[in-house]
Amino acid sequence: MSLFVFSAILGIIIAIIDVVPMIMKKMPCYSIIAAFFHYFFVTIVIVNTDIPGLPWWLKGGVIGLALMLPMLIHVGHDDKRPIPVITANAIILGTVVSVATHYYYF
Template identity: 45%
Template sequence: MKEFLFTLLIGVVAGIIDVLPMIKMKLDKYAIISAFTFYLILPFIILNVDLFGLIWWLKGGIVGLALALPTIILVAKEEKNSVPPMALMSILLGTLISIVGHYII
């Protein structure tokens, strides 16, 4: 139960980190809720998947980007300028989730 709550806490923090700039830019509330939900669930996947023996810190960035790709492709249709920040945040926060999970859980 302790691991579940800590993983949930990692997700909440990652979600807040990603959503704060979106709130500041006054983006659509559904986009904000979607991004928060993505990062709320992402730690559960990153910390419980084994990818062909990949190094633990590399796994987070790869899984984060892979799971964000469908959303990135969908957004690219309307706003091509949003693709690099979305990809970068997916890689960065995925890696940070992996690092925090590795050292604390």
């Protein structure tokens, strides 16, 4: 399996993990779709990026949080309560992507 196909499949899995709680909370459809595509593409970026000097286990959390910052600023403008949850999701799911990639693909 190529690295891109692996990252796309992993991206779908990670995106589903992120949106299931959103669906259960009956959040707006546009928010669910946006979160799905965000985590799908973030996973592809994490898997296919190498940052020299950064340990493999830290790479996903750092990239996930960095790519989530614009959304945090946008969401935090109106309501600051979801910021810790969104931040934790970005770090945890990014780290899960790094771990899954390290142990499954490499």
